[in-house]
Amino acid sequence: MKKSASFLMMVAFAGGLLLLNACTKIPMEGSIAPDIIYKNRKQYAISGLQQNIGEFQSSTSTLPLRFEIMEVRELNGKSIANLNEEVAVVRYIAPIVGNESPAELLLKTDTVMTPAISINPNTGQLEILEGNHIPAGEYHFDIQVSNQSGSRLLRDALVIEFKEFELRTWDAGMGRQPEIERIGDTPNQIRFIGYLDDAPLSGEQIDFTRNRSAGFKGTFVNDTNDGEIWNVNFPVKESDTWCTWKMTDPISNAITYQGHNFNFVIGLPGNYVIRLYK
The missing domain is CATH 2.60.40.10 (Immunoglobulins)
Structure with missing residues (x-):
C-alpha cells in the first residue's frame, strides 16, 4: 500500500526533531x-x-x-x-x-x-x-x-x-590636555595652575567664576604666585568647569578674557594640582 505524502512529511518532521534534540544540549x-x-x-x-x-x-x-x-x-x-x-x-x-x-x-x-x-x-x-x-x-x-x-x-x-581621578573632556582651544596630579593626602584642596605658552601664571590671571552652577563645588581660598587654591569636599563628581584666562596685549596693554571648559572627576580626598594650558 502506498503511504500518503502527508504521512511521509510527518515522519520526516519527527525525524528532524529527534536529530535536532540529539545535537542540542538542553539543560535539565x-x-x-x-x-x-x-x-x-x-x-x-x-x-x-x-x-x-x-x-x-x-x-x-x-x-x-x-x-x-x-x-x-x-x-x-x-x-x-x-x-x-x-x-x-x-x-x-x-x-x-x-x-x-x-x-x-x-x-x-x-x-x-x-x-x-x-x-x-x-x-x-x-x-x-x-x-x-x-x-x-x-x-x-x-x-x-x-x-x-x-x-x-x-x-x-x-x-x-x-x-583615583579622570579627565573626561577638555576644550580643543586649550594648548594641550590638562593634567591632574595627586601630591598628598592633606589638605583637601585643589591648586589650579594656568600656563600661557608653557609659562606658569599667577593665580590672579585665571578665574573660575563663570558657569559655577555646573562646575566643581569648591570654596575659593586664595590667589598665589603659583596658582589659585580652592578647598574641596570630595568626591568631586563630574564637573563641567569653565576656566578663564586674563590676557594682556604686550603692545597696547589691552586686557581680554578667553575661556575654555574641561570636565573631570576626583574620587579620593587629598591634595591635588590641576595644570591648565593655553
Missing part, C-alpha cells in the same frame, strides 16, 4: 548551563564614587540564580582591605511627603554601616558605595553562581580597574 530542570557569564568582563571605576557594575548575561540555567563573591585579588599585590571597609549609608525608614523640616527628615532616616563593595545576590551586580577609599589598581573578582541544583565558581568573573 535544576541545572546550571554552560552559558553563565558576565557581559563586558573588564570594567572601570573611580575610587570614592558610587557605581553599580556587572551585567549578567541571560542564561538558560534554572532560575532563580544567586550570586556570592568568593575571592578578590589585586594582581600587583595591593591590599584589598578597603573593599571590605564599612561606609555609612543613610536609609529612609518612613515615607517622605515632601514638606518635612530638617528635623523631621532626620527622624525618618537611619544610618547603617555597609561594606564598600558588595554583590546584589539576585542580580549579580557589584554595588560600590560613595565614600569608599579603594586605592587605584586592578581587582579580580571570583563569583559563585548558584541555583537549586548546585553552584559554579566563575574565576575572574569581573575585573575592575580603579582610578
